[in-house]
Amino acid sequence: MIFFDCDYNQGAHPKILEHLASTNWEQTPGYGCDPYCEQARTLIRELCHAPEAGVHFLVGGTQVNATFLNAALRGHQGVVSAATGHIHCHETGAPEAGGHKVLALPTGPEGKLSAAQVDALCAAHYQGSPPPEHMVQPKAVYISHPTENGALYTLAELEALRAVCGRWGLYLYVDGARLGYGLTAPGTDVDLPALARLCDGFTIGGTKCGALFGEALIVTNPEIDRDFRYYIKQGGGMLAKGRLLGLQFLALLEDGLYFTICRQANALADRLAEACRTAWLPEYAPSVTNQRFFIFTEEQMARLSEQYVLSLWEPLPDGRAAYRLCTSWGTAPEAVEALAGDILALGDRP
Numbered sequence: 001m002i003f004f005d006c007d008y009n010q011g012a013h014p015k016i017l018e019h020l021a022s023t024n025w026e027q028t029p030g031y032g033c034d035p036y037c038e039q040a041r042t043l044i045r046e047l048c049h050a051p052e053a054g055v056h057f058l059v060g061g062t063q064v065n066a067t068f069l070n071a072a073l074r075g076h077q078g079v080v081s082a083a084t085g086h087i088h089c090h091e092t093g094a095p096e097a098g099g100h101k102v103l104a105l106p107t108g109p110e111g112k113l114s115a116a117q118v119d120a121l122c123a124a125h126y127q128g129s130p131p132p133e134h135m136v137q138p139k140a141v142y143i144s145h146p147t148e149n150g151a152l153y154t155l156a157e158l159e160a161l162r163a164v165c166g167r168w169g170l171y172l173y174v175d176g177a178r179l180g181y182g183l184t185a186p187g188t189d190v191d192l193p194a195l196a197r198l199c200d201g202f203t204i205g206g207t208k209c210g211a212l213f214g215e216a217l218i219v220t221n222p223e224i225d226r227d228f229r230y231y232i233k234q235g236g237g238m239l240a241k242g243r244l245l246g247l248q249f250l251a252l253l254e255d256g257l258y259f260t261i262c263r264q265a266n267a268l269a270d271r272l273a274e275a276c277r278t279a280w281l282p283e284y285a286p287s288v289t290n291q292r293f294f295i296f297t298e299e300q301m302a303r304l305s306e307q308y309v310l311s312l313w314e315p316l317p318d319g320r321a322a323y324r325l326c327t328s329w330g331t332a333p334e335a336v337e338a339l340a341g342d343i344l345a346l347g348d349r350p
Helices: 014-022 035-048 061-072 115-127 155-168 179-183 192-198 228-234 243-253 257-278 298-304 333-344
Strands: 054-058 077-082 102-105 137-144 171-175 201-205 215-219 283-285 291-296 311-315 321-326
Touching: 014 243, 035 054, 035 192, 035 215, 035 243, 054 061, 054 228, 054 243, 061 137, 061 171, 061 201, 061 215, 061 228, 102 115, 115 137, 115 155, 137 155, 155 171, 155 192, 179 201, 179 257, 192 201, 243 257, 257 283, 257 291, 257 321, 257 333, 291 298, 298 321, 298 333
Parallel strands: 077 102, 077 137, 137 171, 171 201
Antiparallel strands: 054 215, 201 215, 283 291, 291 321, 311 321
């Protein structure tokens, strides 16, 4: 079987393994206080043009999202998210377990929150009835870039969200589990310095972008960053052998490898999307990143499932279903060509 269901079903880029192996016998301080983590922090600050930002390394996405929200929010405060947002759908209530309600808003197939939606929610909270203290106070906005459905925010959209957050006193947080694929997508005008300028915190994902594991959290709001390591430790996120995280981000970022492999994955996904469109398969959600979403009939999937594993995204009322086709740093071009050829062989036309 050839797997196109996700971008974390292979180990790690060989350069990371080389870094880990070549430093295996070194003895360093623990808990992220080693020279490699410090080098990685310096490099990330330089890439973000944010010399004063806090940079923290945690193992996984749910862990880093929950830790940031616990540090940023008080007990009566919640976080605004798209209804399709990862913290709302796929994190087992982690924000709620920390005492912070997810205030979910509906979106279209792109899964993007708009500034107008956030503005309307805050206006209703503070200007409605009963008095606002009877309800959870919105205090943070959570978005993913790319979204769960592969869409990208534009710089103008992020600036509009930042303006609304400033108007109502909300934090803006970006989940960048797949950030590399978003930053290297064709036509994007969002980069690391823009995220550092506009967000109170955001992540540079490693797990889904070539690392064995790990997420780098950049905290640009000093109030949130203060005592942040206490929250990491309290939440069980402080890895004793923290250098394993710093080394991986050094390997990914020091020579631009992170951007190279993510750009390649996007290009391979383009090939699959081209085949799907040529075969007249309907597109479920627009995307220019490594995740593509198309609608298949049951018969079509039965044929493809003999050799390939795709990710079932959403069953549709008419018996068809939306599936995700996902590439990664480790996707072989020949595997992409094989799947593209078999999609074209489906031969369906309107």
